[in-house]
Amino acid sequence: MNISSEEYKELTELVHKRSGLFFEENKLYFLERRLQNRMTVTNCETVKDYLRLVKYDVRGTELDAFVDSLTTNETYFYRELPQLMSFVQGALPLIMEQKKKSGIRNIKIWSAACSRGCEPYTIAMLLKEYVPDIDSWHVQIIGTDISNTVLRDCRQAVYSDRFLKDVPPLVKMKYFTKTEDNDWSLNKEIKNMVQFSHLNLVDRTKMRTMAGYDFIFCRNVLIYFDEPSSKQVVSMFYDSLSKGGFIFLGHSESVARLSAAFQIVRLNNSLVYQKS
Numbered sequence: 001m002n003i004s005s006e007e008y009k010e011l012t013e014l015v016h017k018r019s020g021l022f023f024e025e026n027k028l029y030f031l032e033r034r035l036q037n038r039m040t041v042t043n044c045e046t047v048k049d050y051l052r053l054v055k056y057d058v059r060g061t062e063l064d065a066f067v068d069s070l071t072t073n074e075t076y077f078y079r080e081l082p083q084l085m086s087f088v089q090g091a092l093p094l095i096m097e098q099k100k101k102s103g104i105r106n107i108k109i110w111s112a113a114c115s116r117g118c119e120p121y122t123i124a125m126l127l128k129e130y131v132p133d134i135d136s137w138h139v140q141i142i143g144t145d146i147s148n149t150v151l152r153d154c155r156q157a158v159y160s161d162r163f164l165k166d167v168p169p170l171v172k173m174k175y176f177t178k179t180e181d182n183d184w185s186l187n188k189e190i191k192n193m194v195q196f197s198h199l200n201l202v203d204r205t206k207m208r209t210m211a212g213y214d215f216i217f218c219r220n221v222l223i224y225f226d227e228p229s230s231k232q233v234v235s236m237f238y239d240s241l242s243k244g245g246f247i248f249l250g251h252s253e254s255v256a257r258l259s260a261a262f263q264i265v266r267l268n269n270s271l272v273y274q275k276s
């Protein structure tokens with residue numbers, strides 16, 4: 001397959017506009033391999049044919065399938081645990097205390113770009129492990145992603161060993177059951193705590209429907225976006241949070257660089273970002 005630099009530019013612009021994902025010239029080989037797959041599936045012989053198909057597909061189904069194939073879905077349970085501990089032992093008790101005073105007992109948590117679900121399921125396990133009266137709260141945890149492929153895995157909730165490498169043995173025993181194929185099936189108790197739905201972070205209309213969250217986790221995704229798209233997403237997260245709510249990005253992604261609207265708070269020896 002031969003892709004000209006004009007075709008590469010056109011294709012990456014379509015992808016960027018649709019998803020925020022940004023591919024520089026050095027990603028040519030990666031993109032070419034995924035493109036070859038989609039061209040085979042759609043019976044396109046040349047890149048020109050494929051571009052025509054994508055552009056005249058009014059519903060954007062093929063562009064979505066191409067974007068899905070370009071996503072990096074690396075994830076695992078208990079990822080970046082110190083940050084999760086600053087949530088469960090720092091920010092969460094703070095919010096719960098304030099809510100109790102006003103007679104409110106509901107908590108809304110959003111794992112945006114959740115990949116195969118390890119992140120929202122880890123949050124659910126941590127709530128069970130660290131919040132003794134969690135069952136007397138109405139907890140909503142929602143996981144969203146642009147990739148329908150990973151959302152299917154989220155709902156199935158069966159994982160191979162590598163996803164559980166950082167899960168403490170006792171937690172593993174408590175919440176997972178070994179399958180006949182030597183995989184690990186997540187128990188219903190945790191599975192039922194999380195709902196999943198499709199959401200594209202750069203779709204402003206859909207993003208506006210996400211409101212009243214106490215906590216938003218968007219870890220290890222904005223590294224694949226360019227700065228203007230990241231700024232747009234973080235600004236929409238700001239609107240999705242309740243006053244006093246917290247946002248958690250990945251270690252290499254800085255809230256402060258993307259928005260001046262959040263207040264920096266030190267909790268449990270970590271810096272966290274709060275909507276004031």
Ligand SMILES: C[S@@+](CC[C@H](N)C(=O)[O-])C[C@H]1O[C@@H](n2cnc3c(N)ncnc32)[C@H](O)[C@@H]1O
Pocket residue numbers: 018019020021071072073074075076079112113114115116118119144145146147150199200201202218219220221
């Ligand atoms: C590397 S994973 C991170 C998963 C999880 N947050 C973690 O830290 O383990 C990045 C995820 O972002 C998703 N993603 C990429 N672009 C997106 C977009 N525009 N809207 C929603 N999700 C997106 C990908 O499909 C992928 O599953």
